[in-house]
Amino acid sequence: MSRKRPPLLSTIGTKTTMAVTGLLLLGFVLVHMLGNLQVYAGREKLNAYAKLLQDAGGVLWVARGGLLAVFVLHVVSAFRVAAMNKAARPVPYVSAVPQVTSTAARTMLLSGLVVAAFVVYHVLHFTLGVVDAGNHGHLDAKGRHDVYGMVVAGFRQWPIALSYVVAQVLLFFHLAHGVSSAFQTLGVTHPRLAFLKGRFGTVVAGVVLVGNVSIPLTILLGLVPCGAC
Amino acid sequence: MNLTLHVWRQEGPGVPGRMERHEVAGVSPDMSFLEMMDLVNERLVREGKEPVAFEHDCREGICGCCSMVVNGAAHGPKKATTVCQLHMRTFKDGDTITVEPWRAAAFPVVRDLVVDRSALDRVIAAGGFVSVNTGSAPDGNAIPVPKEAADVSMDAAACIGCGACVAACPNASAMLFTAAKVAHLNRLPQGVPEAARRVRAMVEQMDAEGFGACTNHYECMEACPKEIPVRFIAEMNRAWTKASLSAESAAADKAGFG
Numbered sequence: 386m387s388r389k390r391p392p393l394l395s396t397i398g399t400k401t402t403m404a405v406t407g408l409l410l411l412g413f414v415l416v417h418m419l420g421n422l423q424v425y426a427g428r429e430k431l432n433a434y435a436k437l438l439q440d441a442g443g444v445l446w447v448a449r450g451g452l453l454a455v456f457v458l459h460v461v462s463a464f465r466v467a468a469m470n471k472a473a474r475p476v477p478y479v480s481a482v483p484q485v486t487s488t489a490a491r492t493m494l495l496s497g498l499v500v501a502a503f504v505v506y507h508v509l510h511f512t513l514g515v516v517d518a519g520n521h522g523h524l525d526a527k528g529r530h531d532v533y534g535m536v537v538a539g540f541r542q543w544p545i546a547l548s549y550v551v552a553q554v555l556l557f558f559h560l561a562h563g564v565s566s567a568f569q570t571l572g573v574t575h576p577r578l579a580f581l582k583g584r585f586g587t588v589v590a591g592v593v594l595v596g597n598v599s600i601p602l603t604i605l606l607g608l609v610p611c612g613a614c
Numbered sequence: 615m616n617l618t619l620h621v622w623r624q625e626g627p628g629v630p631g632r633m634e635r636h637e638v639a640g641v642s643p644d645m646s647f648l649e650m651m652d653l654v655n656e657r658l659v660r661e662g663k664e665p666v667a668f669e670h671d672c673r674e675g676i677c678g679c680c681s682m683v684v685n686g687a688a689h690g691p692k693k694a695t696t697v698c699q700l701h702m703r704t705f706k707d708g709d710t711i712t713v714e715p716w717r718a719a720a721f722p723v724v725r726d727l728v729v730d731r732s733a734l735d736r737v738i739a740a741g742g743f744v745s746v747n748t749g750s751a752p753d754g755n756a757i758p759v760p761k762e763a764a765d766v767s768m769d770a771a772a773c774i775g776c777g778a779c780v781a782a783c784p785n786a787s788a789m790l791f792t793a794a795k796v797a798h799l800n801r802l803p804q805g806v807p808e809a810a811r812r813v814r815a816m817v818e819q820m821d822a823e824g825f826g827a828c829t830n831h832y833e834c835m836e837a838c839p840k841e842i843p844v845r846f847i848a849e850m851n852r853a854w855t856k857a858s859l860s861a862e863s864a865a866a867d868k869a870g871f872g
Contacts, residue, residue: 392858396827397817397851466827470785473719473826479633480712482686486831566830572852574845
């Protein structure tokens with residue numbers, strides 16, 4: 386039998402790519418969150434952590450390259466699945482009433498696009514210093530990049546803090562369906578692992594939401610000391 | 615009971631259809647949904663009009679012929695029920711009910727509520743079988759079948775191939791149907807030799823027919839009159855990945871079979 390398309394481009398192949406890249410991205414989001422939470426440990430801790438990453442040099446660029454590749458694969462697969470699924474039902478129902486599916490599941494493309502747009506904005510903000518440029522590039526007492534001051538000064542501006550909160554809420558919906566969905570796609574069937582396909586996604590998404598949203602919120606409410614920012 | 619029906623009418627494949635309104639009087643709560651449709655059609659015939667075409671056969675919920683999306687749900691609002699076993703007592707006097715055909719690119723409308731589900735037959739023909747040599751009948755029970763495998767295989771074999779999973783899926787995906795057939799055969803000793811070839815060929819045919827991809831909404835399981843679990847989809851995903859990565863499959867491809 387001659388195959389029309391390579392397995393990786395089949396429906397299951399595309400979904401598998403989405404699941405694998407999605408879980409890798411989740412891993413990044415969790416590590417990134419743990420790194421960011423060091424803002425609560427004060428200027429010294431956070432700036433030292435930032436310097437540690439900056440000093441990684443070549444390793445940092447390999448990690449960035451890998452992350453970008455994973456991100457692009459995830460997005461490209463998403464558009465492919467969306468296109469296949471749209472083509473599969475050219476005539477819509479006059480009345481279609483969802484019975485069990487969730488809002489999160491039905492808005493994956495929308496939440497994903499908003500999160501992707503946020504990632505670009507986030508990089509322009511804290512990595513490249515295009516957004517809120519006035520607070521970017523200062524040095525602390527030890528001559529390190531003052532990440533702490535940049536974050537605190539940034540989030541004391543409510544439009545910036547609000548945009549981060551909105552993006553994290555959409556990330557919550559995206560992860561709530563996406564994480565559980567990934568385990569189903571990867572073929573988890575053992576009853577002991579059934580939790581991975583159930584509440585696990587929502588719990589992980591909730592942890593990410595609370596962890597990430599707390600930073601702009603506590604800073605906006607003035608709970609994180611500014612020091613000399 | 616008096617009801618207002620909005621029924622999809624379409625003269626043939628590829629022509630535009632429309633919803634048609636019918637006032638139905640004198641419906642008994644004990645009628646099945648199809649008997650109510652018969653009532654509508656009897657009146658249409660008496661009036662010299664074209665009756666609403668719909669598919670039906672056994673009318674006892676086991677053949678998989680009946681196929682209507684009732685009020686936005688495949689086979690109607692009742693769980694684990696084909697539309698032929700859906701009784702009018704499920705509805706209230708004065709209700710407005712919409713009736714539509716299964717909608718999927720792979721299921722072209724033949725007329726009104728009748729769709730062509732041959733795509734599912736072609737998925738079966740691609741691998742939903744076991745190859746056996748003809749000759750004298752083998753001894754009964756010569757091949758031991760583990761009890762657990764027999765039980766789960768039977769659960770999967772409960773699929774009647776009605777296509778409600780496709781109709782209910784937001785993506786018109788046939789994953790639950792295909793997964794049920796794979797789960798049914800791949801765990802039995804007779805099905806094991808062709809297991810890798812089967813899952814790849816059936817998924818390939820499923821894709822070629824233009825069914826969508828599974829995005830894990832689980833609407834299929836809710837609509838399924840036989841309550842086939844989506845666990846079988848996870849099982850097929852795993853079997854497909856394993857088969858696609860296996861050296862044996864690669865060798866079979868190179869040799870031009872499998």
